[in-house]
Amino acid sequence: LIAFLMRWGVVSTAKIAGQYFLPLTTSGEQVVAVSSRNEERAKEWASDKVPAIEHVVGSHDELLALQDVDVVYLPVPTAVRTPLAMKAIENGKHVLIEKPVAATAEEASHILAAAKDRNVLVLDGTMWIHHARTKLISEYLFQNNAIGAVQHISCTLTSPLLNPGTNIRANKSLEPHGCLGDLGWYCIRWILFLMNNRLPVQVSGHYVLGEGEEVPFSFNGLLIFDKGESASFFCSFRAARRQNILVSASQGQLSLENFVTRNNESEFTVNKASEAPEVVKVPNCDQMAELVSAFVELAKDTTTNKFTHFEHSIDSMKVLDALLQSAENSSPVSIS
């Protein structure tokens, strides 16, 4: 028996589910089950996997009830994440859940309470948090105070939506937050991370529904922090692909591109007044494998520290909820 080996069940055959199979198996984990509401699709998904998957089932509930599944991965649409996560936790299973972690922060809090109650891990699939670059940025900003006090963060994340007529990202009943959930989540989570996990005190959001659109296709967010610092982001399905962050601080700036992408090699740039820019190169890092390692490590943790990541997920949901509320009321929303 390998020390960290857990038996995983993958709920749904979404594209991202396929991307986790390799990191799981190469990390010494075991995928023992996959489910789809369409059993044929589950069989097709399982057909090329090595080692072979034992349980290939046509019902998520059936997978969640399996005795030999220790942990489930939930890459299902946002609207159905919470009931499936709650059922998995009730059945005593650890849960790796895609983001946004729920339809609302309140739902996410229920998930956390249930996980604490059953003493199982719940963690979201925001992979870049576990990337080596992210840890290095944290050192520059917080341990070394490389650029002084952060004053503003500007964040742009754009990715064209393919087939908007049939894409579930444009379907309000499945993905109610539209581009704010799909792209804005990364912006919000990065901003909170770069602000050392502080919550803003006030947010303003804005979107315009285009003809025939049920969900935001573009979203502007503004976050105000308690010392007057601010952050703004723009995310959109309407613009060509780009990922860009600029952190403006009292003594310089930190900037990065491709802040989501699963790049192996990566970098960020530190500018200080009257010095040449420092381009910090980060060695190869498979962030999905890092996420799997972190998950397995945290699942063994017996302290409440294992829930810190999910508390940050809930904070991101609070900001996301408040941004949507602000956009719908055309008025800033306070966060306590």
Add this chain to the structure above:
Amino acid sequence: LIAFLMRWGVVSTAKIAGQYFLPLTTSGEQVVAVSSRNEERAKEWASDKVPAIEHVVGSHDELLALQDVDVVYLPVPTAVRTPLAMKAIENGKHVLIEKPVAATAEEASHILAAAKDRNVLVLDGTMWIHHARTKLISEYLFQNNAIGAVQHISCTLTSPLLNPGTNIRANKSLEPHGCLGDLGWYCIRWILFLMNNRLPVQVSGHYVLGEGEEVPFSFNGLLIFDKGESASFFCSFRAARRQNILVSASQGQLSLENFVTRNNESEFTVNKASEAPEVVKVPNCDQMAELVSAFVELAKDTTTNKFTHFEHSIDSMKVLDALLQSAENSSPVSIS
């Protein structure tokens, strides 16, 4: 007699006034007068100028009344720009006015009406508009449609305020807009230019007054355009120097740094999907000399086209006014 030669009066001895002396004289223009409320300061300012300045006077009104002044340059504080501009125009003189062009858009409209009435030119000192890079960007965006339809512009302009206790930029009675006038003006004007001189339909502004501060030291602006496009900017006296613009469009991005700075060599970057970034190098260009040339050329123009630049200045003032109003009422403001 040189064809384009005009006789300039420089009103005030502000630092930027000194920066115009060389471009004026090397462009074949003649500086014939300088005024300061403090006559000693005027004398000191004039002392090292070649060719020597004929009229060195201790009163702005005295300069504005001089028969042999054709054009006045007004680098005076924002709060006193309009009365001096109006008096200059009444005296039949062309006016080059620093920006923001007035305390409000309404004041700016009065200036334009008076200039049209007396058939003299009024132009503001936004120098980068006359830079070769700006014209090249216009070609890429509008003539060549290089990156498709603009969806969002993100703009950051930060510059630390030296000596905030005594700097007139922090003095509400002289510079009522604070960093929004000093830095935000450039952001607004660039955004409107990059949107092909369209006005937004709605804006939102936000600032927090720090302890002992009379004017905004940091400002966040959001501009919404009629097809749902947006632009956001952050400007601040609290962060290290940086000038950064990212234009996100349907087919790619255009980005530039140092969008204000009087750099001789400059560049911008065009990104298109699945192509390597194109860094467009722009040859040497002295944008202040270009501004002087444009001024002299426009002053000879007998059509109303000569007022197009100032109409854009008024549009920028409208946006600036609305942003301040929005910030003060914590509510979006519509622009008609």
